[in-house]
Amino acid sequence: MKQHHKKTHGETIGGKTPEYNAWKALRRRCYDIKCFNYNDYGGRGIVVTDRWLGENGYVNFLNDMGRRPSNKHSIDRTNNDGNYEVSNCVWRTRKEQANNRRSSKLIVYGRETKTLSQWADELKVDYHTFWEKLNHFNFDMDKMMARYKDNLNEGINSHFIEYNGVKNTVVEWSRLFETKYKMFHARMTRHRFDLDEVVRKYYPQFLMLKDGLI
Secondary structure (H helix, E strand, O other), rough: OOOOOOOEEEEEEEOHHHHHHHHHHHHHHHHHHOOOOOHHHHOOOOOOOOOHHOOOOHHHHHHOOOOOOOOOOEEEEEOOOOOOOOOOOOOOOHHHHHHOOOOOOEEOOOOEEEEEHHHHHHOOOOHHHHHHHHHHHHHHHHHHHHHHHHHHHHHHOOOOOOEEOOEHHHHHHHHOOOHHHHHHHHHHHHHHOOHHHHHHHHHHHHHHHOOOOO
């Protein structure tokens, strides 16, 4: 017997379009306790507007949100504690979402404070890979820096670090402190690139200089 695939709203049930998949997924997050991330949505009291539920739910969703701009976009909530409704939803790329989500908290390393997405960019790692690794390391940035030190080293030579009013690259500082680059870089890494700490521990003689290393 020939099977007929049921269609609704002009689109095949089962998710032949990314918009249908997005609509189906957001409902699961909020109402299916078996969904892997239910605790982050329905478990926190987040619901889907009635307008996007019921017989005309998908039609209303599509009319409100339109087609996604590209295959890199997915539905995101502007207020992460708010519900799925037209006033709180927008199509965003993963990177844009990364800076908006609850997991995008600020991470302090050394004297720098950045979002997870910004740290991922600096270490030249895909955001989601970075997030998984950071969770694996229990948010230990020292371990993350060690894991991706080669990526960091590619750009660190051109990264300026200021001390006592003077800006130099790590390579230039190693020369001024008359220390081999590998040793100096290891000391900087150990102290989270806080040059003030490095000077105090390894080069106390320079603490007496008031006008920088010239």
